[in-house]
Amino acid sequence: MSPEKYLRYLVPSVLFGTQRTKQILQATPSDDITRTDAERTQITVYNYDAANLHQTELKAVHESFDFRDNDQVSWINIDGLRKSDVETIGLHFGIHHLIIEDILSLHQRPKMDEVEGTLYCLLNMLYYNDKQHAVEQEQVSIVLGKNFVLTFQEDPSRDVFDPIRDKLRLATSKLRQRGADYLCYTMLDLIVDNYFIVMEKLGDRIEHAEEEVIRNSNTRSLARINYLRKELIVLKRNIAPVRDLIGGIIRSESELLDDRTTKYFKDVYDHIIQAYDLSENYRDIMISMQDLYVNNVNLKMNEVMKVMAIVTCLMAPATVIGGVFGMNFDVIPTAHNQWGFYTAVGAMLLIPVAMLVMFKRRGWF
Template identity: 30%
Template sequence: MKIRHVKDGVFTTVDDVELTTTAPEEGFYWIDADGEDLQILQPLFSLHDLAVEDCLTEEEQRPKIETYDNHYFIVVNSIRFDDEEIFLRALNIFLGRHYIITVTNQKINELRAVKPILWEQEVSEPDRFLYLLIDLVVDNYFTVSDRIEVKIEKLEEDILMHTKRSHLSEIIGLRSEILWLKKMLGPQKEVINILNKKDLRLIDDQLQKYFRDIYENAVKISENFETFRELMGNLREAYQSSIANRANEIMRVFTAITTIFIPLTLITGIYGMNFDNMPELHWKYSYYVVIGIMIVLGAGMYYLFRKRDWI
């Protein structure tokens, strides 16, 4: 557990034995904790049992906001994309009048990235810290969105140029990730909308206007992933079309080869009947003439098919 007193964006480390529920004269406390630390923090700040229970669960958390008498409990999902799988990590936040507690079970980059912003903007209020943190979380969705878009474009190019069976599993996997993420974006968008519209006494009225900008970004992100869902459907159709076209190309080549060999088979069939009255059978050059005719006939048919772009 890391306890910091934040005043004008400047951090001062506080020992846990010095931490009290009494509000500091200026600034606020930022407590970065994990699940085990809640045993100490819950009685100290009267954190609600249900909120603490949600922090301790290892299952994926649905974004939400709960308002209690002396604090708010907010859950948002941070996103990470490693080019193979999308990960959502729950960021649990307790917001009080003079403190903010962030509880995570895994490392979240936004908590590290928010520090220089607090210093740059000389932040001294926990509600403004909340705004900056959620703004970073939502902005990171745009970064992941851009990377997913690049991956989709590359996958589309690979399918059109060199279709492989492995592309289908990539399409199905990425599509399921996008659908799952889009499902989680809905509740998170609603949480931000509540921060934008609902009368919340622990958040300054002027600051609520800034949450409107975050909400608009959340809507854009949701629309982006809806577009990605449609693109994945188009990619699947393109894959199936490419496979069908390749099968047609193969069948066209096989048909052309079969067509070329039909007259050659006819010739060999005629001269394989072993009739006695076949003058060519006893001619000295008959074998070479027949072979030559077959070569010329096969080459001529191949040239004709190539000229007409049949193969």
């Protein structure tokens, strides 16, 4: 076993997760765009209809301009954001400058906007870091237009859209038969379904923490409870607004949304409601776990105090007898008797034994 695994608990900030608290509290939106341009950008285009699929890797943003006005559905995915690239593609595809600012901004609250013929969805993809046991998030922006969907992601190394890519390669898939709004639905559905994967892993950690609290409540158990509650804050912060996002799409009367697709968005809404309820259940479990920890600590303290009280009571007769026979008087009963010492010692032993029997009969321990 590596000694660093245990030495890190000597640092209070690590033990109680104060660094994680700082990360959560710093996640506040700002009007100033502080995003650093990505060193590497990857632009992928999937242009398809029921009969054909063309997958293209673009070297520059301006190469995507030809995919705006065509009879096929175009999915343009940009991994790694640069301000100039986002502004360029946004200007050509008719994206409002406020939406461009939201795409480039950091730590935005999940939301849905409908501006000038485009439908914009901003939400976070969630991942669970098995090494740090933390919920990580990546902001993704989805812009739905007429026959095109633009997606903007921060990290090109991971996303949850691989099932979409697999379905697009199947000519018989429903995704190939439908329009851009169905593609947007599929993306939102995958993001929401991935929430359950993260919650399942977090639920395992909560279960282990609960077992530890029941078996042995100590300071480290309290630290784990505190840390898990912070991860639930991150989870709930991302799940709760998505409910309003999907609800806004269902209520929308945009021409970009086909009536047949609305029922699919309702299915996503049911999933996000279920995820929200599950996060609330996790929160209730954590509150109960913290109460259980406090009760266990109080129970241990009561057990200690009870033992100390019993010991004090058992020592009281010996203390009294020793005090009486230790007084500096000339005349003390049995002081000069050859059996006096043995009588006093016998009384010191017999009286506590009698007290133990009485305590046991009364059920005091």
